[in-house]
Amino acid sequence: MTSAAPAAPPSSRSALAREKLMAAAERLYAEHGFANVSIRMIGEAAGQRNKSAVQYHFTTRDELIQAILTRHAAAIERLRAPMVAALDALGEVSPRERISCIIVPTIEHHIELGTPSWYGRFLAQALVEPSLREYAIRTQLQMPSLRRLEELRRGPDRDPELLAQNAAMIRQLIVHMTAELEADLAGGRADPATAERSWRRLGENLITAVCGLSSALVGDR
Amino acid sequence: MTSAAPAAPPSSRSALAREKLMAAAERLYAEHGFANVSIRMIGEAAGQRNKSAVQYHFTTRDELIQAILTRHAAAIERLRAPMVAALDALGEVSPRERISCIIVPTIEHHIELGTPSWYGRFLAQALVEPSLREYAIRTQLQMPSLRRLEELRRGPDRDPELLAQNAAMIRQLIVHMTAELEADLAGGRADPATAERSWRRLGENLITAVCGLSSALVGDR
Structure with a gap:
């Protein structure tokens, strides 16, 4: 996995963001349940500033899952x-x-x-x-x-x-x-x-x- | 179960509303999943005009469940x-x-x-x-x-x-x-x-x- 250094090419940064979103989603869903976690909470927990990070990287909640x-x-x-x-x-x-x-x-x-x-x-x-x-x-x-x-x-x-x-x-x-x-x-x-x-x-x-x-x-x- | 006739005493009407909310919740949760059903959807499916019907009769989603x-x-x-x-x-x-x-x-x-x-x-x-x-x-x-x-x-x-x-x-x-x-x-x-x-x-x-x-x-x- 490439680090998030500023020089990283966009594809690596994108792969890292996907990783972080998947890790955050898995943890939040496991601890709080599918019903109690919004995709916005997942983006925040993954440190993504863009409020539509999940939609950008995975389109929908189901595709992320x-x-x-x-x-x-x-x-x-x-x-x-x-x-x-x-x-x-x-x-x-x-x-x-x-x-x-x-x-x-x-x-x-x-x-x-x-x-x-x-x-x-x-x-x-x-x-x-x-x-x-x-x-x-x-x-x-x-x-x-x-x-x-x-x-x-x-x-x-x-x-x-x-x-x-x-x-x-x-x-x-x-x-x-x-x-x-x-x-x-x-x-x-x-x-x-x-x-x-x-x-x-x-x-x-x-x-x-x-x-x-x-x-x-x-x-x- | 008492019918919802206008003459029904409040306690019976309340019991009927609770029944309807429980039936609607069970069906909606089973068909769409806990994550995809709001308590407002449950109230609507149960024919309750009051938007806070679930809160009024059960306080929280977990108590309803x-x-x-x-x-x-x-x-x-x-x-x-x-x-x-x-x-x-x-x-x-x-x-x-x-x-x-x-x-x-x-x-x-x-x-x-x-x-x-x-x-x-x-x-x-x-x-x-x-x-x-x-x-x-x-x-x-x-x-x-x-x-x-x-x-x-x-x-x-x-x-x-x-x-x-x-x-x-x-x-x-x-x-x-x-x-x-x-x-x-x-x-x-x-x-x-x-x-x-x-x-x-x-x-x-x-x-x-x-x-x-x-x-x-x-x-x-």
Whole structure:
């Protein structure tokens, strides 16, 4: 990232302003909720003098939010792609290995973000907001590594509707349980000093829970 | 509910206005999101001429939302209390019976609400909104029937933190999967003509999934 030195070319200054707006938006939305944050507040928190900074750089609130979602999805994809490639090379994949590949990259991304982070609470809100829900789901499902993991699923053919419900349950658990730990860490209900351990424990518990759930619901064993 | 006839005493007219405001708020929030609905829009949709109708009847937006949450929680409690009493009389309670008692009353409440309904999407948003989250969780957990079900849990003593995480996972699955079916029914992605069957199928799948999840995570068998 280029610094905001006066000599920076306009494109770099513009990229920096976008970064600042995205960081401010994510934090404000996570802490106060989508309903309680105006795009003007985001511009101010990002140190932008122009009152229309969000409109200038992102056109609309939804496009700003989508840019944040896309960036995190890409970061998680960078963590998941090598894990899936390694599984792929093995040939034989157990349900637990496949489920670990869904969950671990999200957990590792949260650990990389540090404490406090805001992405978890931000994503949870985007997934229940009518105008953003479909985009947020699609951004996650379209990742090539997740699509490849779906192809690696073994076992008998199963009811597509049931498989879709199983996938939705896994998504809800990952999104909302990580948002909850993030909120607990930010609010001091979980100790930030041992954040990494808490994240990995949540990851292990999610893997165990999702394995049990999928085994019961769609016979993934 | 008293009709709005001119002769109605003020207290009845006031109760009717509150009803209308709650119904309008629930619908608008579910369809457009907390961030895209002003309290003035709610007053207008409820047919209130006074621009401060929400403030007059509920003081703040959060108190309006809390009133809606409390009313639904009470309706679900009315469905769950006799189920838990029947289990209590049996003496012996299997995990599946206990888990059914958590899930079935919510499903039956959604069926009673008809199609389209708005409560599911409304609750999902309240549970991820920072200023409402704790109230929304507390409203659900404080129900006597849920507390009694917790006491009926059998088996060895388990790590309280793990039990809390298990309970949180169950809550996330119920809230967000019912919100998703409600959105699918309202948006025509699921057929409203067979709504009741879809609700019961989701209920069965949630019971199976939660049994598998809890068995794997905390050894509920």
